[in-house]
Amino acid sequence: MHFSLISLFPEAFNALLENGVIAGAYKKGLFQVSHHNPRDFVTSNYKSVDDEPYGGGDGMVMSYEPLKSAIAAAKAQNPRAKIVYLSPAGSPWSAKQAETYAKQKQDLILIAGRYAGIDQRIVHQYVDEEISIGDYVVSGGELPAMILMDSILRHLPGVLGNLHSAKQDSFQAKLLEAPSFTRPEHTEGLSVPKTLLSGHHGKISQWRMSLQLLLTMQRRPDLLRPEQLSLEQQKLCKVFWQSTPEKERKLLGLEERFPWQES
Ligand code: 4H7
Numbered sequence: 001m002h003f004s005l006i007s008l009f010p011e012a013f014n015a016l017l018e019n020g021v022i023a024g025a026y027k028k029g030l031f032q033v034s035h036h037n038p039r040d041f042v043t044s045n046y047k048s049v050d051d052e053p054y055g056g057g058d059g060m061v062m063s064y065e066p067l068k069s070a071i072a073a074a075k076a077q078n079p080r081a082k083i084v085y086l087s088p089a090g091s092p093w094s095a096k097q098a099e100t101y102a103k104q105k106q107d108l109i110l111i112a113g114r115y116a117g118i119d120q121r122i123v124h125q126y127v128d129e130e131i132s133i134g135d136y137v138v139s140g141g142e143l144p145a146m147i148l149m150d151s152i153l154r155h156l157p158g159v160l161g162n163l164h165s166a167k168q169d170s171f172q173a174k175l176l177e178a179p180s181f182t183r184p185e186h187t188e189g190l191s192v193p194k195t196l197l198s199g200h201h202g203k204i205s206q207w208r209m210s211l212q213l214l215l216t217m218q219r220r221p222d223l224l225r226p227e228q229l230s231l232e233q234q235k236l237c238k239v240f241w242q243s244t245p246e247k248e249r250k251l252l253g254l255e256e257r258f259p260w261q262e263s
Pocket residue numbers: 086087088112113114115116117118131132133134135136137138139140141144
């Protein structure tokens with residue numbers, strides 16, 4: 001899988017490429033990266049990569065010609081690639097889409113905008129997909145591009161330690177994760193929940209599932225409402241709630257209110 005990165009700040013991508021599991025995958029050659037800096041395509045020393053916006057307004061706009069040349073260089077090297085522009089006005093990015101791109105090993109040309117954005121004619125003429133990573137604004141498209149890359153790369157075979165994790169995580173995009181614990185068993189008056197020490201794998205996964213359902217209903221009613229649970233899941237949650245002491249529920253991040261209770 002190949003990523004062609006169009007950015008005025010190629011070094012920004014070192015944050016992704018030089019750390020953790022993604023750095024490991026990059027060194028193993030599980031994916032390739034090339035940089036195409038619009039700055040390198042300005043024809044003379046006097047020309048710049050940005051200009052004032054027509055009609056006035058705050059900030060500068062990235063100019064058509066240097067971007068066009070950078071895109072042409074990327075496309076020449078990576079002809080099958082889809083051209084993606086990261087922008088707050090894009091369609092929302094999702095776990096599902098990350099998985100699809102990974103499965104297809106879809107090569108991407110990612111355009112990271114700076115200043116007040118890029119000349120709209122580039123979007124019209126060259127961009128296949130305009131994507132947003134969420135409803136907030138950041139100073140450049142590089143961080144959104146890295147988030148998109150990371151979320152795709154986690155699904156490539158060999159990137160994560162075990163094959164199970166990425167699948168588990170896309171499931172967890174719809175259900176919040178249960179909290180984790182490690183040694184010691186007791187610290188500052190706080191103990192690891194006893195189910196996790198039981199060694200009983202069936203009970204442990206039931207316990208985790210109940211907790212995931214409860215946490216999701218309390219914190220993310222947009223993802224899960226009590227009416228959506230099966231009778232079996234309802235029973236599981238009720239048993240969990242009744243058999244877990246208040247102090248432990250608090251430790252696990254649960255609120256006092258049981259999801260079926262009116263607030
Ligand atoms: C394209 C157009 C993506 C890229 C405008 C990019 C959030 C996201 C950017 C801008 C991004 C996202 C220009 C918007 C400067 C903010 C102050 C770079 N922010 N900018 N403005 N949600 N920023 O995916």
